[in-house]
Amino acid sequence: MKFRQTSLRVRVTAAAVLILAASLTLTAALLIKVVHGSMVSTAGSQVRSTISEVGALLPATPLPSVLPSRPSVALQLTDATGQVVWAASSEVLYMPVVAHVVNVDGHLNIQFVTTGKPGTSDNDFSLAEVQRVDTMNGPGYLFAFAYASTIEHDISVLVIALSITFLLILLIAGWLVWFVVGRALSPVELIRRRVSSIAAGDMHERVPVPESNDDIARLAETLNDMLARLEASGESQRAFISDASHELRSPLTALLASMERAAGAPAQADWPAVASFVVSEGRRLNTLVEDLLWLARNDEKAMVPQLKDVDIDDILYEEARRVRSTGALTVDSSGIEPTRIIGDKMMIARAIRNVIDNATRHARSSLNLSSRYESDVVVIRIGNDGAVVGSNPDRLFERFARLDEARSRDQGGSGLGLAIVRNIAELHGGTANFCPVTEGAVLELRLRRE
Numbered sequence: 001m002k003f004r005q006t007s008l009r010v011r012v013t014a015a016a017v018l019i020l021a022a023s024l025t026l027t028a029a030l031l032i033k034v035v036h037g038s039m040v041s042t043a044g045s046q047v048r049s050t051i052s053e054v055g056a057l058l059p060a061t062p063l064p065s066v067l068p069s070r071p072s073v074a075l076q077l078t079d080a081t082g083q084v085v086w087a088a089s090s091e092v093l094y095m096p097v098v099a100h101v102v103n104v105d106g107h108l109n110i111q112f113v114t115t116g117k118p119g120t121s122d123n124d125f126s127l128a129e130v131q132r133v134d135t136m137n138g139p140g141y142l143f144a145f146a147y148a149s150t151i152e153h154d155i156s157v158l159v160i161a162l163s164i165t166f167l168l169i170l171l172i173a174g175w176l177v178w179f180v181v182g183r184a185l186s187p188v189e190l191i192r193r194r195v196s197s198i199a200a201g202d203m204h205e206r207v208p209v210p211e212s213n214d215d216i217a218r219l220a221e222t223l224n225d226m227l228a229r230l231e232a233s234g235e236s237q238r239a240f241i242s243d244a245s246h247e248l249r250s251p252l253t254a255l256l257a258s259m260e261r262a263a264g265a266p267a268q269a270d271w272p273a274v275a276s277f278v279v280s281e282g283r284r285l286n287t288l289v290e291d292l293l294w295l296a297r298n299d300e301k302a303m304v305p306q307l308k309d310v311d312i313d314d315i316l317y318e319e320a321r322r323v324r325s326t327g328a329l330t331v332d333s334s335g336i337e338p339t340r341i342i343g344d345k346m347m348i349a350r351a352i353r354n355v356i357d358n359a360t361r362h363a364r365s366s367l368n369l370s371s372r373y374e375s376d377v378v379v380i381r382i383g384n385d386g387a388v389v390g391s392n393p394d395r396l397f398e399r400f401a402r403l404d405e406a407r408s409r410d411q412g413g414s415g416l417g418l419a420i421v422r423n424i425a426e427l428h429g430g431t432a433n434f435c436p437v438t439e440g441a442v443l444e445l446r447l448r449r450e
Helices: 008-060 148-197 215-264 271-299 312-326 345-362 393-397 417-427
Strands: 073-079 085-088 099-104 107-112 125-135 138-147 308-311 330-336 340-343 366-374 377-384 431-435 441-448
Touching: 008 073, 008 125, 008 138, 008 148, 073 125, 099 125, 099 138, 107 125, 125 148, 138 148, 148 215, 215 271, 271 417, 308 312, 308 345, 312 330, 312 345, 312 366, 312 377, 340 345, 340 441, 345 366, 345 377, 345 417, 345 441, 393 417, 393 431, 417 431, 417 441
Parallel strands: 330 366
Antiparallel strands: 073 085, 073 138, 099 107, 125 138, 308 340, 366 377, 377 441, 431 441
């Protein structure tokens, strides 16, 4: 199983242990290096002080069989040829010559020789010092050595002690991290269980929010906000489906009833009237289905404006001519000024037509159209002399919303037109709202010029 597929608790614990292990290893290496350097420095000082003290005693006293020394320091006195051992400390008392003197440019250098004694070698000694001395037997060389094996033994003991100590630290730290992470993630597990138990129909349930004001508490609050939005979206979808079903049922029922009556008595049926009614209801159904599809695609973020230059005044003048051609209303287009934006011409034309159709249905005798620039916004106003929209005009932009006086299907639309208008305005970085007026109704579209 891949490491990334393991639980967060395992990954955090493993990462913490690995980081701590790396830190302890680096600390141990530095500590061992410092201790080794300190031991070597101490041994070197002992070697130098010992050879100085003993060398100062040899000219004035007969040669002893055993030379005095210090712990971890060995002494060996040879003749001037370096072939005969005159005396030595107890550590190397019975050993042959350990080292020879090599005179290089007036400096005395030491060259170790293999002792040949079982269990010993030249590698057992280090930090050698040599001093030429005069004795009662004649001139000779006094060698002083430190036991390298003693230093290495002490370092080995230190390594073992550090390894055991650091292993215990890693075990304890790993357990503590495992425990602490488990406690920290326990609210997440509760949230996960609650979310997994929330069914599609139980969106009213919420996850528990920890009392601590930390990231997990904010995560729980965010999940609850998301659940609230999902619940509201679900309710909106159910209401939308219910309203759409109702709106679709009405024309379908009327069509079926009309056709059944005509089919029951074909000789007496007024077939031109039946055909006209079928065409009218079919167009109503077609408009309703197109509006529903447009809203569904917009909800899925699939409606992307095709941007190009759009002359708003041309669209308004064309709509004014269309309304005038019916002869039912007078249209005041004197407030239309040359205005242009960068947007989707089809969408903007649809929004303006929806607003004008809505205003036409509620107008008594006249419409008023205007357009103008206001900073980087184009302001379009479409008014009528009909009923006032009331104290809560925003509800008219909800889907399937209508004025009370327009509840009749013969006079009112599907209730989707203004919802589409607001969506198109938002796609163009604008807004759609009713202006507060004392008579009639004025809808204002504000669209960004670019």
